[in-house]
Amino acid sequence: MAHCKVLWLIKGLEAGGAERLLATSLPYLDRNTFDYEVAYCLPGNNDLVQEFEEANLPVFCLDFQTSFDLRGPYRLFRLIRERKPQILHIHLPYTGILGRVVGRLAGLSNIIYTEHSVMEMYHPVTGMLNLLTYPLNRTTIAVSEEVQRSITKYRLARLSDILVIRNGVDLNFGRSEIYPNNMREALGIPANHQIVGNVAHIRPEKGHEYLVRAAKIVLDRCPDVTFLIVGRENI
Numbered sequence: 501m502a503h504c505k506v507l508w509l510i511k512g513l514e515a516g517g518a519e520r521l522l523a524t525s526l527p528y529l530d531r532n533t534f535d536y537e538v539a540y541c542l543p544g545n546n547d548l549v550q551e552f553e554e555a556n557l558p559v560f561c562l563d564f565q566t567s568f569d570l571r572g573p574y575r576l577f578r579l580i581r582e583r584k585p586q587i588l589h590i591h592l593p594y595t596g597i598l599g600r601v602v603g604r605l606a607g608l609s610n611i612i613y614t615e616h617s618v619m620e621m622y623h624p625v626t627g628m629l630n631l632l633t634y635p636l637n638r639t640t641i642a643v644s645e646e647v648q649r650s651i652t653k654y655r656l657a658r659l660s661d662i663l664v665i666r667n668g669v670d671l672n673f674g675r676s677e678i679y680p681n682n683m684r685e686a687l688g689i690p691a692n693h694q695i696v697g698n699v700a701h702i703r704p705e706k707g708h709e710y711l712v713r714a715a716k717i718v719l720d721r722c723p724d725v726t727f728l729i730v731g732r733e734n735i
Contacts, residue, residue: 507585508538509576509599511567511592512545513552513559516701518591518616523548524670526555539579541572541595567594573602580606587612593622597629600636614641614665618650621705631656643667693726702733 513519522538529536536557540546541564552559560579564572580588580603589612590599596613603611613634619627634640634656642648642664651657684691696715700706708729715727 503535504533504587505535505537505583505585506587506589507580507583508536509588509590509595510538510540511594512542513538513540513548514545515547518614519548521667522591523551524668526551526557537583537585539576541598542567573598576602577606580608586610589614592616593626593630597626597633600633604636610638611636612639612641613637614643615647615651616643617705618647619654619656620650627654637661639663641665687726687728689726690724693724694722695726695728697728697730699730702729702731706731 508522510519510522537560538552538557539560539562541562543561543563546561549559560583562572562575562579576598585608587610588599588603588608590596590603591614596615600611600613619630622630631654634651637657638661640651640657640662642651642662644666645664648659648662648664651662652659683689684693684695689695696718698708698711700708702708711727711729715725718725718727
C-alpha cells in the first residue's frame with residue numbers, strides 16, 4: 501500500500517520554537533502511513549537540518565537569498581511538482597502565505613497550516629495577507645485555545661475547520677555534558693540556590709516581563725533563588 505506523502509514547509513530550520521517543535525516530533529511520526537519530507541526557505545537558518553537528515557527525512561533548501569527573493573516561489577512550485585506530495589503542511593505566516601498560493605497553483609488542495617501565534621502579534625501587512633490567503637487552507641491547526649480564538653475573532657477560518665493541538669513537551673531529556681555544579685560555578689550561582697530557568701527568543705510575545713515581575717515577588721519571600729533567562733534577542 502502506497503504511503504501518503506507529506507511535505508512540511510517552513511521559513512527556516514534554526515533553533516526556534518516552531519522549528520524545534522518539528523524536530524522533537526520526529527521520533528513519533530507515523531512512518532507506516534506517511535512519508536515525510538521538509539523544505540525550508542533561508543539557507544543560513546539551518547541549525548536543525550542534521551536532525552531531520554539523521555531521522556531519514558529528505559530536506560530541501562529553497563535557497564531564498566532574501567525573504568523577498570522572487571525566484572523562491574518558482575523553486576517551491578517546481579519542488580511540489582517534482583516531489584508530488586498529497587499534503588502540504590505549512591508552519592509560520594511567511595511560508596503560510598507563500599505556501600497557500602504556490603501550493604494551490606501547483607494543484608494541491610490538501611493544505612494544512614499550523615498557526616503558532618495570535619494575529620495581534622503580526623505586522624499589519626502580514627495580517628492583511630493572512631486574511632486574504634487563509635481561505636486556501638484545507639485545515640488549520642492552532643497550538644492553543646487562545647490562538648484558536650484569535651483566528652475566529654478575525655474570521656480567518658470557520659471554527660469547524662480549526663483543530664487545536666497543544667504543543668507537547670518531550671520529557672526524555674538526555675544527560676547534559678555540563679554538570680550542574682560546573683554550570684553553577686561558571687555563572688556564579690550559590691550552591692544553596694534553587695534555579696528557575698526560561699529558554700525562549702527574547703521577544704515581547706514570549707512574555708519575559710511577566711517572569712521578571714514574578715521573580716521580584718519570589719525573591720522578596722525566598723531570596724535563595726536564581727532566575728536564568730536564555731535566548732537570542734530580536735531575531
